[in-house]
Amino acid sequence: MTETNQTSQSLYQALWNSADILRSKMDANDYKSYLLGMVFYKYLSDKMLFYVAETMEEETDDLNEALATYRKYYEGADSHDDLVDVVKDEMSYAIEPDLTFTALVNQINEGRFQLESLAQGFRNIEQDDELFENLFEDIDLYSKKLGATPQKQNQTIAAVMKELAVLDVAGHAGDMLGDAYEYLIGQFATDSGKKAGEFYTPQPVARLMTQIALSGREEVQGFTLYDATMGSGSLLLNAKRYSKSPNTISYFGQELNTSTYNLARMNMILHGVPIENQYLHNADTLDEDWPTQEPTNFDGVLMNPPYSAKWSADSGFLQDPRFSSFGTLAPKSKADFAFLLHGFYHLKQDGGVMAIVLPHGVLFRGNAEGKIRQALLEEGAIDTVIGLPANIFFNTSIPTTVIILKKNRRNRDVYFIDASQEFVKGKNQNIMNDDHIAKILEAYHKREDMDKFAHLASFEEIKENDYNLNIPRYVDTFEEEEVAPLSGIVQKINETNQRIDQQTAELKNLLGQLVGTTPEAQEELEKFVQGFKG
Known part of the structure; x- marks a missing residue:
């Protein structure tokens, strides 16, 4: 698999931008569950697809190609059971081809995505191994916060998934995604204050x-x-x-x-x-x-x-x-x-x-x-x-x-x-x-x-x-202030007085240019200027 040239910073930015869709709908303490849960689902899905492509000796760094390979062997009468066994043994889960993140994004782009498909994907993973039990329970895909109607909810989640689709979460070396995950957690803590902190x-x-x-x-x-x-x-x-x-x-x-x-x-x-x-x-x-x-x-x-x-x-x-x-x-x-x-x-x-x-x-x-x-x-x-x-x-x-x-x-x-x-x-x-x-x-x-x-x-x-x-x-950090010489203090006082005189003269000049809009206002202004000069 080729290593992405996307820098950590651009990865962080892409992840953070994907939260924009949810920011107007709920506070950070709520939307973190949606965003991080979907990032995690994409990670599981992408990792599985690339593993299958590699196992079947059709290695690629293109998710759609990996999905095509997976679908071919998953739907093959002779290879289905063996493939699922191998994947589950390695991953502890196996996502159906149509429920992979890549397939769901393709459905979004074709205008036929249904929210229930993602919900089913979550449920299947939770049931595959006790390691994943109740892992997605905080993600209510049918919450009114996502939209007043099922159609609006569908649109909101679809929009978030499209933003996340550009991320190469499985192709990064080492712990980059894990580190990005923590970066987001830190951003949420900043964004929602004490609750997330x-x-x-x-x-x-x-x-x-x-x-x-x-x-x-x-x-x-x-x-x-x-x-x-x-x-x-x-x-x-x-x-x-x-x-x-x-x-x-x-x-x-x-x-x-x-x-x-x-x-x-x-x-x-x-x-x-x-x-x-x-x-x-x-x-x-x-x-x-x-x-x-x-x-x-x-x-x-x-x-x-x-x-x-x-x-x-x-x-x-x-x-x-x-x-x-x-x-x-x-x-x-x-x-x-x-x-x-x-x-x-x-x-x-x-x-x-x-x-x-x-x-x-x-x-x-x-x-x-x-x-x-x-x-x-x-x-x-x-x-x-x-x-x-x-x-x-x-x-x-x-x-x-x-x-x-x-x-x-x-x-x-x-x-x-x-x-x-x-x-x-x-x-x-x-x-x-x-x-x-x-x-x-x-x-x-x-x-x-x-x-x-x-x-x-x-x-x-x-x-x-x-x-x-x-x-x-136990640790004395007291710093004694340096005492300025008297001659220096006198000089600073004189400089300050000089600045005061200069700014007072400028203010008087400006006041002298003012004109009242009525005889009464003019009279009041003249008294004010006279009093100021006093």
């Missing part, structure tokens, strides 16, 4: 956390990674970038929102994660522990939970092994430490590394949170605290912190990095670039004091601060 961690933060979790273990085979608030799965999937054995990573993830859970399932498939390496669960992380069967402790834990979420904090949780050793529970109004302790509980004793993003309040709030923080510090569990810039997330402008936790550390010191100024200003959000991330990672690995940027605090120092981890207590 709940399930997306900006890529720079995800890369920072993943590199820390994998640091020194890039060569490890069979690495296990867990995200108990996985959203779209993009935080987990970053591990593929940094592992030398990406196909051996096992991904464990849990997500409460069913739509977002389905999105993560699609994202895993798009990134080529083997089915046997996906362990995804749709449930409430805090209400009931998961996973409870082997494995339950992981090499890496990555989390970006909803900030200061409410939870039940029921007294029964004091007997829950995730929380029982701390003797208290995170407050009902702020579940931050409940999420942190859940992730920490599932971290391997030896060599496990956890990275979690939380608001700064967890570093210094008192009462139950103070007791939990003190217990973690006495245990030596908190390894590093990294302060991130404000306004880098899609759903909040508040500054956040990445906390690194480890079990069985030999000492109880804590390394503080103040990266709050490591950003460039963007149109809507502040942006951390590769240089910013590299600077943080270099400091993390050296674990040395760096003026106005990082400090290694001993346990005694932390104890003296009453177990308060507020970063400014």
Whole structure:
């Protein structure tokens, strides 16, 4: 198959443009399900057609040619059953020729497309393998939002499919489509604010956390990674970038929102994660522990939970092994430490590394949170605290912190990095670039004091601060302003007065040119000018 010369940027633009048809009809939180679901269906369809053409030794990069090959052998009395068996064995699904994305677009162009055909295609894939069960349940092709009548609904979906038809989703090398998928998720998060931002961690933060979790273990085979608030799965999937054995990573993830859970399932498939390496669960992380069967402790834990979420904090949780050793529970109004302790509980004793993003309040709030923080510090569990810039997330402008936790550390010191100024200003959000991330990672690995940027605090120092981890207590970023000489100040005052006199003279001149339209207006104007000159 020839590699497309379409750049990543033009691919992203084409995908984004295809959303224009739906933007006027619904908000981004709704239309993401339609658009991403159809992109995924096209991916499955195109991948299958090209696989069949290659298998039958009629390889091509033209989808219509591949469809013709598929149709020939699918409709052949001698070859039908064998072909379907081979395709299902390789793909775990087999789409009928007339229900492939390519065939449906041809029907659209010929004016005979029926929405029910796409709906049937969705149902067939869902029934082919448990991997795809209920995968398209969020896509209501008969929703009134798409149009008031069946005909209008048909037209809307047909228009979206025609836009998507130009994309070479199966022909791109590597993870380009998966990356484009994440690009779109990021765009949706920007477009719909908090609603969509709940399930997306900006890529720079995800890369920072993943590199820390994998640091020194890039060569490890069979690495296990867990995200108990996985959203779209993009935080987990970053591990593929940094592992030398990406196909051996096992991904464990849990997500409460069913739509977002389905999105993560699609994202895993798009990134080529083997089915046997996906362990995804749709449930409430805090209400009931998961996973409870082997494995339950992981090499890496990555989390970006909803900030200061409410939870039940029921007294029964004091007997829950995730929380029982701390003797208290995170407050009902702020579940931050409940999420942190859940992730920490599932971290391997030896060599496990956890990275979690939380608001700064967890570093210094008192009462139950103070007791939990003190217990973690006495245990030596908190390894590093990294302060991130404000306004880098899609759903909040508040500054956040990445906390690194480890079990069985030999000492109880804590390394503080103040990266709050490591950003460039963007149109809507502040942006951390590769240089910013590299600077943080270099400091993390050296674990040395760096003026106005990082400090290694001993346990005694932390104890003296009453177990308060507020970063400014440990990293002094105060910049003393340069005092200007008196002669320079006098000169600036004189220059300012000169500009005032010049602009006042110009204004008086303009006022002198004004003429009232009536005798009364003229009289009022003259009094005003006289008073101004006063």
